[in-house]
Amino acid sequence: MRPVTVPNADLHCHSVHSDGVLEPAELARRAHGNGVTLWALTDHDEVAGTADAAAAALALGMPFVPGVEISVTWAGRTVHIVGLRVDPANAELAAGLARIREGRAGRAAEIGRRLDARLGISGCLEGALRYALNPGLVSRTHFARFLVDQGHCPTIQSVFDRHLGQGKPANVPGRWASLDQAVAWITGAGGRAVIAHPGRYAYSQLEYGALFDAFREAGGEGIEVVTGSHRPAQFDEYAKVARHYGFLASRGSDFHSPGESRVDLGTLPPLPEDLKPVWYDWLE
Numbered sequence: 001m002r003p004v005t006v007p008n009a010d011l012h013c014h015s016v017h018s019d020g021v022l023e024p025a026e027l028a029r030r031a032h033g034n035g036v037t038l039w040a041l042t043d044h045d046e047v048a049g050t051a052d053a054a055a056a057a058l059a060l061g062m063p064f065v066p067g068v069e070i071s072v073t074w075a076g077r078t079v080h081i082v083g084l085r086v087d088p089a090n091a092e093l094a095a096g097l098a099r100i101r102e103g104r105a106g107r108a109a110e111i112g113r114r115l116d117a118r119l120g121i122s123g124c125l126e127g128a129l130r131y132a133l134n135p136g137l138v139s140r141t142h143f144a145r146f147l148v149d150q151g152h153c154p155t156i157q158s159v160f161d162r163h164l165g166q167g168k169p170a171n172v173p174g175r176w177a178s179l180d181q182a183v184a185w186i187t188g189a190g191g192r193a194v195i196a197h198p199g200r201y202a203y204s205q206l207e208y209g210a211l212f213d214a215f216r217e218a219g220g221e222g223i224e225v226v227t228g229s230h231r232p233a234q235f236d237e238y239a240k241v242a243r244h245y246g247f248l249a250s251r252g253s254d255f256h257s258p259g260e261s262r263v264d265l266g267t268l269p270p271l272p273e274d275l276k277p278v279w280y281d282w283l284e
């Protein structure tokens with residue numbers, strides 16, 4: 001019998017090209033140092049870090065998969081769809097991501113106005129922009145870092161709890177891609193679409209079922225089961241979902257920053273053995 005080796009796959013993390021704090025090459029070294037043997041960079045709505053990530057991974061002898069995490073609006077809420085093994089040069093994918101990034105600028109201005117008013121200060125937008133190393137991609141995380149460093153809130157989490165999280169006054173919903181568009185861009189670019197951290201959305205049971213059906217119908221193939229954005233109890237819950245819907249399973253830390261992220265690259269438990277991993281045909 002051929003020995004089965006399970007790769008230490010980490011297929012979800014963020015660099016300075018979105019809301020992470022490390023350069024792609026620094027992430028590659030950190031992943032490799034932690035024993036990752038199959039790695040993807042999945043910046044929000046952006047693939048600009050791919051070339052640096054690929055070069056750094058190659059130099060380390062660590063298999064690399066180009067990826068992206070696309071912001072989607074579905075049934076009135078934001079869902080993240082990860083695309084893995086996409087061609088970052090694909091024109092439709094690039095155009096779709098560029099359109100989402102453009103929409104972020106106006107949203108950020110409104111977030112800035114609301115935070116200024118709530119905190120009785122000025123300059124929240126300018127402050128957040130100083131943290132956005134990719135000026136074309138301002139996210140809530142950049143506002144949160146600014147407010148923590150300015151002493152307005154003790155932790156990133158507290159900024160989301162008070163101001164920026166779902167239902168909070170400075171939460172401005174993005175006008176993101178549709179589910180069908182995101183899946184079509186990913187599959188059109190040769191990639192595999194995966195629902196990111198499915199446990200994080202505040203849908204009803206009925207809506208969750210409809211989301212999984214719609215995603216599969218659109219050509220989506222996978223869900224994240226073991227992710228840094230799930231509580232360990234949710235690993236089992238979404239393993240069951242993967243079995244029920246016949247989804248491929250993915251694993252990724254969702255690492256953003258050494259100081260902020262609870263889960264480091266490459267340190268999560270393995271996927272349940274009976275699940276078919278999203279990388280099943282990538283290492284042959």
Ligand code: AMP
Nearest residue numbers: 019044138139140141156157160165256
């Ligand atoms: P945006 O794309 O601008 O809506 O920002 C989304 C990002 O904010 C996510 O990718 C996370 O990095 C971060 N985020 C969202 N909710 C929270 C939370 N409750 N605590 C900490 N970070 C969060």
Ligand code: MN
Nearest residue numbers: 014019141256
């Ligand atoms: Mn993020």
Ligand code: MN
Nearest residue numbers: 069080196197
């Ligand atoms: Mn996400």
Ligand code: MN
Nearest residue numbers: 012014069254
């Ligand atoms: Mn993420």
